[in-house]
Amino acid sequence: MATLPAAPAPARDRLIQAAGEVFGDQGFDGATVREITRRAKVNLAAINYYFRDKEELYLETLNHAMRTIFVRTQPEDLGTTPAEQLLAYISGLLQRILNPARPGWHGKLLARELTSPSRLLNVLVETFVRPHRDTLHKIIRSAADGQLSEMQVSLAGASVIGQCLYYRNCRAVCERLSPEILEAPDYLDHVAAHIADFSLAGIAAQATSAPRHQ
């Protein structure tokens, strides 16, 4: 079972790794198969040998990134109180899309796919994003003691996700506009704590003012 420790990754894996980096940096159109194969140290024809074509390589790479970003979790796994659960949810999401220790292209690929979707978006949303979102909605409902309408839950969920994705989608702008946020080595924890507190207050305000039961 256990292979030799220093065995070089097989060509197919190296291709996905290199493709992730290049697609993440340049996008699907900007990336060239020649750069990908050069970086993966494989022959030019390898892409069409291991994958049908450039697009299938992209879809495979995207699928790989989504699987590691959207790990399935239930609210109960994240903590006992809704506040704990929300913080853990946000912190986990931020880590998976922004932690520089992880391969950076996971988050980059996700950001690109969200803004300019490929034909894989539908299955992607249903397979990965919706279950993840359901967990978030459960947390929000319990944080508001069940006093929110479904519409209000959706809006609150969008607010939480929007705040998180800002640091991924608009990182370049944030670096120039608010570098103080990103300077601390553990800035992800600070940001997660802020988003959690900020959102909990927002949810509480939704629950108190004009609660609609539906």
Added chain:
Amino acid sequence: MATLPAAPAPARDRLIQAAGEVFGDQGFDGATVREITRRAKVNLAAINYYFRDKEELYLETLNHAMRTIFVRTQPEDLGTTPAEQLLAYISGLLQRILNPARPGWHGKLLARELTSPSRLLNVLVETFVRPHRDTLHKIIRSAADGQLSEMQVSLAGASVIGQCLYYRNCRAVCERLSPEILEAPDYLDHVAAHIADFSLAGIAAQATSAPRHQ
């Protein structure tokens, strides 16, 4: 001064218009000069005649979009109370990047530029985004009665912007995940009201719990 009413737009303007649509839909690399010129009803060589090359056309188009999205305003122009000002700020921003009555490519181009910046990003941020952000920060400070540290103001600002841009960057996902939000014809007003209320509560919570004066 007044030209004939039905005078067709000059070729250069038609080029920027068509380029905006194509760049917005396909991105810089995905767009082809042939499609742009075809849509603008202009000869292929017109791009290199009116602009140096494809890139300068892109930068010119981007500049055009930014100028209409980021209109300079002061908090006092938006309302008397901080709550009014914040709502007006959010509502205005959402309208400019999402209102289907406006040319849709303005917002699309902005979203693309934020996630994969061109070499214009620096000047863009300083010219358009920073003044706009300063206005938002002023509103946040007054909404919190001056009780927030600069870091807290920055975080709150990122939260507000993040919530707004979510509906632009992740529109495709939102359509599939929470279509009920986007269904109403005046959904932009609902969303703006939600983001304003949600954020005001978040800011108030920041101001009360552990306020840091710095």
Added chain:
DNA sequence: AAACGTTTGAAACAGTTGTTTAAATCGGGA
């Protein structure tokens, strides 16, 4: 050793890309 399917290699393919060229056309003043 021979034969096998699998993987790699270099070269070439056809199509598309952005850009350039130079001739043709237009619109007003001299």
Added chain:
DNA sequence: TCCCGATTTAAACAACTGTTTCAAACGTTT
């Protein structure tokens, strides 16, 4: 009317794109 700059046109250019081809090399099984 003629001339001249500005604009438009069609054609061609070289460079690059994704993909294919087919032979060479490899590793395992007869």
